[in-house]
Amino acid sequence: xxxxxxxxxxxxxxxxxxxxxxxxxxxxxxxxxxxxxxxxxxxxxxxxxxxxxxxxxxxxxxxxxxxxxxxxxxxxxxxxxxxxxxxxxxxxxxxxxxxxxxxxxx
Amino acid sequence: xxxxxxxxxxxxxxxxxxxxxxxxxxxxxxxxxxxxxxxxxxxxxxxxxxxxxxxxxxxxxxxxxxxxxxxxxxxxxxxxxxxxxxxxxxxxxxxxxxxxxxxxxxxxxxxxxxxxxxxxxxxxxxxxxxxxxxxxxxxxxxxxxxxxxxxxxxxxxxxxxxxxxxx
Amino acid sequence: xxxxxxxxxxxxxxxxxxxxxxxxxxxxxxxxxxxxxxxxxxxxxxxxxxxxxxxxxxxxxxxxxxxxxxxxxxxxxxxxxxxxxxxxxxxxxxxxxxxxxxxxxxxxxxxxxxxxxxxxxxxxxxxxxxxxxxxxxxxxxxxxxxxxxxxxxx
Numbered sequence: 001x002x003x004x005x006x007x008x009x010x011x012x013x014x015x016x017x018x019x020x021x022x023x024x025x026x027x028x029x030x031x032x033x034x035x036x037x038x039x040x041x042x043x044x045x046x047x048x049x050x051x052x053x054x055x056x057x058x059x060x061x062x063x064x065x066x067x068x069x070x071x072x073x074x075x076x077x078x079x080x081x082x083x084x085x086x087x088x089x090x091x092x093x094x095x096x097x098x099x100x101x102x103x104x105x106x
Numbered sequence: 107x108x109x110x111x112x113x114x115x116x117x118x119x120x121x122x123x124x125x126x127x128x129x130x131x132x133x134x135x136x137x138x139x140x141x142x143x144x145x146x147x148x149x150x151x152x153x154x155x156x157x158x159x160x161x162x163x164x165x166x167x168x169x170x171x172x173x174x175x176x177x178x179x180x181x182x183x184x185x186x187x188x189x190x191x192x193x194x195x196x197x198x199x200x201x202x203x204x205x206x207x208x209x210x211x212x213x214x215x216x217x218x219x220x221x222x223x224x225x226x227x228x229x230x231x232x233x234x235x236x237x238x239x240x241x242x243x244x245x246x247x248x249x250x251x252x253x254x255x256x257x258x259x260x261x262x263x264x265x266x267x268x269x270x271x272x273x
Numbered sequence: 274x275x276x277x278x279x280x281x282x283x284x285x286x287x288x289x290x291x292x293x294x295x296x297x298x299x300x301x302x303x304x305x306x307x308x309x310x311x312x313x314x315x316x317x318x319x320x321x322x323x324x325x326x327x328x329x330x331x332x333x334x335x336x337x338x339x340x341x342x343x344x345x346x347x348x349x350x351x352x353x354x355x356x357x358x359x360x361x362x363x364x365x366x367x368x369x370x371x372x373x374x375x376x377x378x379x380x381x382x383x384x385x386x387x388x389x390x391x392x393x394x395x396x397x398x399x400x401x402x403x404x405x406x407x408x409x410x411x412x413x414x415x416x417x418x419x420x421x422x423x424x425x426x427x
Contacts, residue, residue: 047336074387078394
């Protein structure tokens, strides 16, 4: 049971990291042309690069959170789920807001 | 049978199930209210109708996307996708989905939910059939909103009449 | 458009919509007094694999076809913001969904017994599913606008 709890906490933390990464790389790559260029040159398309790195970030954080000794609980999972939902909605608003700003206000 | 015919049959089937079950759920609900309460057997009957409504909604959404894919592949563009009729229909379907969810989680009372559901289903059907509707988006949505308010008061009157028979 | 891109576009839409419908149904299953954990597991699998399938097929269409054949036409048309805002946002916000779906899949399969007894976990899973459906619908509406802005044969 504790293994399942730890793994699940790790997977939720990995998802939180992936969401934060996607928001960050989306904005930074638009503002820093060399980064977008590197993603494009390395992965054929910047979006493929972002997708693959997001999967790596997710897996890395999940494994890391699972490996670091800590006491996992259902309470912890409940708290992390709320953080994930809040970040996902905020992240979506930031992305839409950023591209709206770039298009109409900049 | 070609793909377009199949999608049309599915779309009409979804609409028929949705409009029909929504109508009957109201008729039966008012009928069941005559003794002042909804007993477990009556509740089970209503549940069957709600399942048919959900099935209709799923068929309607899937077949609706079938149409969209065909429009996209035929490059029909803004003339169809941004038409007042299509935008109004999408609005009505989104309201229908939101209210279906709200009813299931008891976030709206039964009468408000019923009024919106019944007007939305008939609205979606009419917008589907009336292909050359000459009115702009805002006019269509205004009529939809007014009809929903009217439906609410009609349902309130019918419910109080049904309950009065019991008293 | 060759048959491969055509299939990629059609499957992207079909799998994405199937996943959204599945995640709209999941809260209804979680709401009942008696949980059908078997069905919950089936839903979570279909939902997750639906989004993964939509990711791969949509990604293939977007990366190898859209940029070359469609994007220029939209930018040159009357509604360039459809690409600049809606497509740009849609392609990035979509990346959240497979991870969120995976979290649902893991919780439903690891904690099916706890879901029966722990109302808080059930509620949070409903919230997560609603977030997935909300984003899914927003992305779908962006897809309508993008498809509607495509003019002329490619």
